[in-house]
Amino acid sequence: MPDHPLLALHGVSYRYLGRFPALVDVSLAVHEGEKLALLGANGCGKSTLLKVLDGLVFPDEGIYEAFGAKVTDANLEDEQFNRGFRSRVGFVFQNSDAQVFSPTVREEIAFGPLNMGLPPGVVDVRVADTLEMLDIADLADRAPYQLSGGQKKRVAIASVLVMNPDVLLFDEPTAALDPRTADWLTGLIVDLNQAGKTIVLATHDLASLDVLADRCAVFSEGHRIVAEGPPAGVLGDRSLLESVNLVGGGRAGERPLPKAWRQPAK
C-alpha cells in the first residue's frame, strides 16, 4: 500500500441544515487500488460521507484532501481543478432515477464526457464502447422511464464509467436489484478493482462483503467511525455489529408471532 492516501478525511463533521448531525469527527484514508466498504445502520452517515468524498457537500469542520489537494467549495469553482477532480472521482448514486436525468440513454452517457470538454468524435466512440461493455447497446435510444430498475442501474454505472475515473464511489450498489443483477454488479466491481480502480462503497450486503471489500469502516449511530478492519474481522465481531445496531441480535425471534396471525382463516 502506498504511503500517501488518494483521499483523506481529517476530523470531518457535517450537519444538515446546520442542525442535524450526519458526520461527527470522522477521519478516514482511502488508498490507491483498495476496495473500502462503509458499514452502518440506516441514517448513520454513509451516504453523506460519500457525498463529501465526491465534493458534493463540504465539511463544517475538518479537512478533505484528494490527490494531495484540498477539496473545498472555492477550489471546485476553479475550472481546471473541477475538471480534474470530477473526471478522477465517479459517484454511482443509490437512486438511479436521480442520476439518469437525460431524455435518452445515449445522451445520459454522453453528459459526463461532454462536460469534460472531450471533442464530439471521442465522446461518440467512448459512449459506444461503454454501451457495449455494459451490454446495453440496444437501450441507447430509449427513454429512462421505459427502463427497469436493473437497466437504470446499468445506465447509471455506464454514465460514470464513461468518464474513466480513478476512484469509484458506490452508494448501496446492489440494493433493490434482483440476485442475478446483483451478482453481475458484484463481479463488475471486482473486475474494475482488478483493472486498477479504487472502490469505496456503502453497503448492507454483508453476504458478499468479503468479495466486495478488502477493508471495512464501521459507523455508529452517533455518526462516528468506531472500527476499521478486514471484512472477516468485522463480520466476526458480533458485539461490534450489535452495538452499532447493524444486526439485531436475534431478538425478533424471541417474540412469537401473535396467535391471531397464525390461525388459518375460517
Add this chain to the structure above:
Amino acid sequence: MQLACDNVQVATKGVSPVHIPDGYLSPSTCAAFYGASVPVWVTAARRVKRVVKSRFVPLVAIGAAYSFLVMMFNVPIPDGTTAHAVGGVLVAVLLGPWAAVIAVSIALLIQALFFGDGGVLAYGANAFNMAIVMPFVGYAVYRALVHRNLALTSPRRPLGAAIGAYVGLNAAALCAAVEFGLQPDLFHTADGTPLYAPFHLAQTIPAMLFAHLLVAGVVEAALTAGVVTYLQRANRPILRINQAMTPDWEVEEPPTGLGWRWALIGLGLMAVLTPLGLLAPGGAFGEAAPGDLDLRRYHLDAVPSGLRRYAGFWHNALFNGYDFSHDAHPVAGYLISAAVGMLVIGLAVLVVFRVVGRRMRTGEAAAAPVTPVAPDVASPGAADVTIDLVEPRAARPTPKWLLEAEVGLCPCGCIGKRRKGSFVDKTLGDGAGVLRRAVFSDDVARSPGLLQRMDARVKIVGLVGLLVAAGLVRTIPVLIACYLATLGLAAASRLSLAFFVRRVWLFVPIFTGVVVLPATFSFVTQGHIVVPLGSWFGHRVGLTSQGLHSAGLLVMRVATSISLVVLVTLTTPWTNLLAALRSLRVPRMFVTVLGMAYRYLFHLLGSVTDMYTARKARMVGAETDVASGRAFVAAGAGALFGKAHALSEEVHQAMLARGFTGEVRSL
C-alpha cells in the same frame, strides 16, 4: 349574455377555460403575445439563474414537471364533481414569481407540444395569461398581504396565498376574456362576420369571470392554501426556498406592515387590466363615451346605465372643476374610477384579512406546538437526517387491537353498494391517461408511415406555417379542404382514421361547438337574419348569416389546427422533437430543461399514482367527505412538492458529480 355564461361554464368542467386552443385567436394576436412573453422569459431566466446558479436546470425542470402534475390534480368540490387548479400562484409562492414564470411556461409547452393540449400558435397567449399574469398578480397580492419577515408558520401565509391564487386566476381569466373579446372587433369581414372568436368583450368578460369568480377561483384558492398549510405542518424547510431568512416561529412582535412595493406592483398590473374590463360594454377600446355607445344593439340596459351613473358620479362628485368633461377625457375618467374602485376593494380585502388573521393567530397561540417537527423529505439526503439519539431497541409489546380481527367481508357474501368513481379514481385515471398517450404516440411515431419518415425540423416548421395559413384562411370550403388534407396525411402515416377523427372532433363539439352556438344568434352577431326565431321587444331575432358563417369558420379552423398539431405530436418521437428544437436554434438550456421536465414528469407521475393507489387501498366505506378529500389532495400536492424539490437537489448533485458547471453541452 346568460346563454354565454352557461356555455363557458360548461367548458370549465371539461378543459381548463383559460387554455386557449388554436383557431380562436388571429395569427397576429398570437404573434403579439409571443412578442410580449419572450422578454419576460429572458428576464426570468436571467434572474433565476443568477440566484440558483448551476441549480437552474434541475430546479426549473422539476418545477415544471410539478406544475404539469398540479394541473392534473382533481379537487373534489361540493356539487359532487371535481375541478382542476392551475397552480401558477402556488408555484410562485413556493419558488418565487420568476421561477414560476419559467416552470409554468414549460409545463404549458409540454401540454401543447407533446400532448396536443392548448394551441401551439396560441401558446404565447396561454403562457402570458397563466405563466406570467397569473403568478405575478397572485404573488403581488400574496406579498402585499404577507410580510417577508412574517413567521413561516403564521396562519396569514396560507390565507394570503389563497387570496393571491384567487385574484391571480381571475386576472388570468380576465386576460383570456379580453383576448377573446377583442377578436370580433379587430378581425371581421366587410359584412361583419367575425373571423375568429365571435363574442364581444361585453359577453366574454362576464362569462369568464362568472365561472372563475364562483368555481375555479375558489378551487384554486383552496388548493393553494391547503398546500401551504400542509407544508407549514409537515415540511417547513421547503417554505424556505423562497424565504431563506424567515424565522420559523414568531420570536417577537411580528411585523404587520404591508409589502407596499408588492402592493403597488399588484395594483399596477391590475390597473393595466381593469380598464379593459370596465369598458367592456362599450364599442372597441372605449373610444366612445358611454353616451355614444349604441347599447340598444346589445339589448342591454342594466350594465350601461350603471356605467353611465358611475361615470356621472365621478364627474359630479369628485372631479367637478377638474377638466374631466365627458367629451374630453372619458378614458382618463374610467382609469381614475378604476383606480379608486380597486383601492376600495383592496382596502376591504385587507380589513377582512387582518381580522381573520388576528383571530386565527390568537386561536393558534393557545395550541402552539412546542416541539419543532423534523423535516421528512426536506433536503438532499434527507434519509441521513437523524436526531442524534441512541434509541433503545428493546422488544415492545404488540398492541392488543392489532391481534384482533377487524370486521371483514360480510359473512353472507354481500359486498355492499358500489361506489361511483371518486376524485381518487379520476386522478388515477388521468395519470394513466397521460402515460397511455405518451406510450401510444411513441408506438405510432415508430411505426412506418409518410410523416414518420419526415425530418422533425421540417415537421415543426411546416406545422407553424400551416397553422398560420389555417389562421389566415377566410372561407369555409378552403378550410374544409385543409381538413381533408390532414385526413389524407393521417392515412398516409398509417394512423387509424377513426381514432384520429374521434380525437379531434371529441374536442371540437364539446368546447368549440357549444361555445360557438350562441354566436349564431342575432344577439351576438348582427347581420341578415336567415333563420327567424320570432321577435324580442319589437326586434326580429334569429340566426344570422354572419353568425353561421363565423361559427362554421371557427369550428373548421379549430378542427384543422388541432388535426395538424395531433398529426405532428403523434408521428414524432419526442426525443426527435427535442433534437429538432435544438437544431432550430432554440436555446440549448431551454431544450435541456424541457427534456428534463418531460423525463421527471413521468417519474413524479409514478409517485402521484402510488400515493393515490395507497389511498384507494385504505379507503374503507364511501368517500363522501369533501373536506377530507380536499385535505388529502392538498397534502398530496404538498408532499409531491417536497419530493420534487428533494429530487431536484439530488439531480443537481448527480449533474455536478459528472462535471456540470452550469453550462449546457450536447451532442
